[in-house]
Amino acid sequence: MIGRKLIAVLFGLLVIGMTASAGSAFAEGTATVILVSDNAADKAIAEYLANLTGAIVVTTTWGVYDPNVTAEILSYAPDQVIIIGGPMAVVDEYVTDLEEYNITVYRWWGANRYETDLAVVCNASKLFGIKFNASVVVAGNDSLAIQTALRLAAEKKAMIIYVNQSTNVSKLMEMFQVREMVMVQSKASEKVMEKVEKDLQKCNCRAERVQANVTKEQVEQIMEQVRERLMAVEKIANMTNSTQLREQVREMLQLMEKVNQSLQAGNVSKAYVLALQLQARSEFTLKNAQVEFKMAVKSKEKLKLEIELEKLDAQVEVLEKAGVNVSVLKTIIDKIKEAIEAGNYSVAKVLLKKAKKALHELYREKKSEIAMQGREGHEEKSGRH
Structure with missing residues (x-):
C-alpha cells in the first residue's frame, strides 16, 4: 500500500x-x-x-x-x-x-x-x-504507458510518479509541491487513473490525461523480454535439475500461447493485459530460480568454481578489447580450467585468487585506456558521432 x-x-x-x-x-x-x-x-x-x-x-x-x-x-x-x-x-x-x-x-x-x-x-x-516543473503519473505495472510517461517527463522536465489503487496522490503532490500533472494511461490502467483523478480534487491540482495506445509490435516486445527471462530460468533449471522451475516455465509458455492467440485474433488490448501478467509471473519465477541457484552453488564446489571462471573470462575480455596485453592472465585461466576438469579444486582456488589479483592490478593500471574504449563503444552503440 x-x-x-x-x-x-x-x-x-x-x-x-x-x-x-x-x-x-x-x-x-x-x-x-x-x-x-x-x-x-x-x-x-x-x-x-x-x-x-x-x-x-x-x-x-x-x-x-x-x-x-x-x-x-x-x-x-x-x-x-x-x-x-x-x-x-x-x-x-x-x-x-x-x-x-x-x-x-x-x-x-x-x-x-x-x-x-x-x-x-x-x-x-x-x-x-x-527542480521539477511538473509530474507525470502512471500506473507502476503498465509497462507501455510507462514508456510514454518517460518521453513526456523528458519533454516537461517532470518527475515520474508510479501509482496504484492505494496511492495517496494528493499527499504526494503536497510533499513535492507540484500542482500540474499529466496522467498517462492505457486500457489496462484506466481504473487506476480514475481513482487518481478523484484524489487530485483534494489538493486542487490540475491534471491532463494522455492515452497510450497499445500496438501489436509493443506487445511482441514484452513477449520477447519474457522469452529472455524464461531462457534464464531454464538455464538455472538445467543447472539445478529443478522440476519446480521447469513446471513454472511450462505454465508460462501456455500463457504465452494465449497471448499469441489474442494477437492473431486482433485483440491487442487483451493480449497486452495477459502480457503484463506474464511479466509479473516471470519475476516471481526468477525469484524462485535465484533461490535454487544459490542453494546449488553452496552445495556444488565445481559449479561455484565454473561460475568464478566464467566471471574471470568475461572481465579479462574487457581488457583485451581495450588493447591490453592479457596473455599472462589467459595462461592462468587455461591452468584453472585444467585443474577444474581434473577435480583439483584446491589448486583451482589458488589459481583463481592469483588471477583475480593480477586482473585487478592490471585494470587499475590501464583504467584510462579501458575508459576511452568504453566511451567510444557507448557512443557507437548510441548512434552518436
Whole structure:
C-alpha cells in the first residue's frame, strides 16, 4: 500500500540514501554508471536519470546474476555505480564484483517499485539540485504507458510518479509541491487513473490525461523480454535439475500461447493485459530460480568454481578489447580450467585468487585506456558521432 506508511518510509529512505551518498559523490568529471534490472518501472527511472545526468545505463535481467553485465560495467571504467532497485531485482553479487575493483556503489531502492521510484526522485533531487516543473503519473505495472510517461517527463522536465489503487496522490503532490500533472494511461490502467483523478480534487491540482495506445509490435516486445527471462530460468533449471522451475516455465509458455492467440485474433488490448501478467509471473519465477541457484552453488564446489571462471573470462575480455596485453592472465585461466576438469579444486582456488589479483592490478593500471574504449563503444552503440 502507498499511503501514510509510504511517506514515513520515503523520508527514511531519503535519510539513508543521503548518508550513504554524503559529500561530493557526483562531482563533475566523475564517471557514473546506473545499473538497473529490466523491470519496466525501474528501467524508465534509470533512463530518465541518465538523460538528466549523462550517466550510462546498464541493464540486467531481473533477479539474475550475469557475469557479462559486470564486465560491461567495467568496460566503462566508472568511478561509481548507482543501483536502482532492491537486491531481489539487482542481486548483491554485482555489488561484490564492483567493490573488488574499489568502485563506489550506491543502491537506491524501496520495498517495491513505487517506493523505489520516490527514493530515486528524492535522492536525485537533493544530490543534483534538480527542480521539477511538473509530474507525470502512471500506473507502476503498465509497462507501455510507462514508456510514454518517460518521453513526456523528458519533454516537461517532470518527475515520474508510479501509482496504484492505494496511492495517496494528493499527499504526494503536497510533499513535492507540484500542482500540474499529466496522467498517462492505457486500457489496462484506466481504473487506476480514475481513482487518481478523484484524489487530485483534494489538493486542487490540475491534471491532463494522455492515452497510450497499445500496438501489436509493443506487445511482441514484452513477449520477447519474457522469452529472455524464461531462457534464464531454464538455464538455472538445467543447472539445478529443478522440476519446480521447469513446471513454472511450462505454465508460462501456455500463457504465452494465449497471448499469441489474442494477437492473431486482433485483440491487442487483451493480449497486452495477459502480457503484463506474464511479466509479473516471470519475476516471481526468477525469484524462485535465484533461490535454487544459490542453494546449488553452496552445495556444488565445481559449479561455484565454473561460475568464478566464467566471471574471470568475461572481465579479462574487457581488457583485451581495450588493447591490453592479457596473455599472462589467459595462461592462468587455461591452468584453472585444467585443474577444474581434473577435480583439483584446491589448486583451482589458488589459481583463481592469483588471477583475480593480477586482473585487478592490471585494470587499475590501464583504467584510462579501458575508459576511452568504453566511451567510444557507448557512443557507437548510441548512434552518436
